[in-house]
Amino acid sequence: MTDRNQAKESPEKKAAGIYAASLVKDGDAVGLGTGSTVAYTIKELGRRVREENLNIVGVVTSYQSEMIAIDAGVPLTSLAETPRLNIAIDGADQFDENLFAIKGGGAAHTREKIVSMSADRFVVVSDPAKKAKTLSVFVPIEVMPFGRALVMQSLKDIGGDPTLRAAAKKDGPVITDNGNFVVDCTFGEIKDPKELAAKISQIPGVVEHGIFMNVDEVVIGNADGTVEIIKL
Known part of the structure; x- marks a missing residue:
């Protein structure tokens, strides 16, 4: 292979x-x-x-x-x-x-x-x-398709700039192995990853975020x- x-x-x-x-x-x-x-x-x-x-x-x-x-x-x-x-x-x-x-x-x-x-x-x-020194790349967030609009607005409300990840070789969004969408959200410098992780986790429709x-x-x-x- x-x-x-x-x-x-x-x-x-x-x-x-x-x-x-x-x-x-x-x-x-x-x-x-x-x-x-x-x-x-x-x-x-x-x-x-x-x-x-x-x-x-x-x-x-x-x-x-x-x-x-x-x-x-x-x-x-x-x-x-x-x-x-x-x-x-x-x-x-x-x-x-x-x-x-x-x-x-x-x-x-x-x-x-x-x-x-x-x-x-x-x-x-x-x-x-x-x-x-400080995290600054976008945070990938797996999102239930049904909750996409709410998640996108909620991420904006906590200071994020979210973008629905588009597939490279097909029309439409990326679909995860779990059947969900991925939203890539920029927050600038992330000075408190724990606090941001908690805020993202509280949004209904979020399956999981990429802060480890x-x-x-x-x-x-x-x-x-x-x-x-x-x-x-």
Whole structure:
């Protein structure tokens, strides 16, 4: 299977992704996130399964990750079968110095948050460009289609500038793996992620937002193949 999401190799992402795979131990149940950096992790785990007889099971957060994991030979399970995970590994759109992160550029943040909260350890893999002193990228928000108008107005009321995410190769909005819309909302600099997260969560029709407050550590890959580990 051709991996269309990784046409151009990134040494930074590769370094972070492969290092994160080394954190997985024999017998672990692993949450596997979505995105180009985690794709390296999944492929490396597949190599370890084949060459090192690593005994693991993975829980994926999207159809994209599922296809990569199957192709790599990573055994899969579900949260219904394995509700508690030892470790979850995922990427991020941006993270700050307090390890608050924004995720959801791939529209999988609801499942990603469920999987990350099911894990004893949540590791984010990243390249240096995703590190910021203060969060400032747009916040992806999964929204029930029926509640779109209310959510859009409510986000404006709390100071946001919301945009319904349009699909790239089809007419109409992006549809998540859960059958919902995604609203991308800009808030400028987010000085208090916890407060903003609480306000968004209170809006009827919001399924989940992309502010993550449960990151245990971040692995940043460098172009020379080294990594930087950040923990609080």
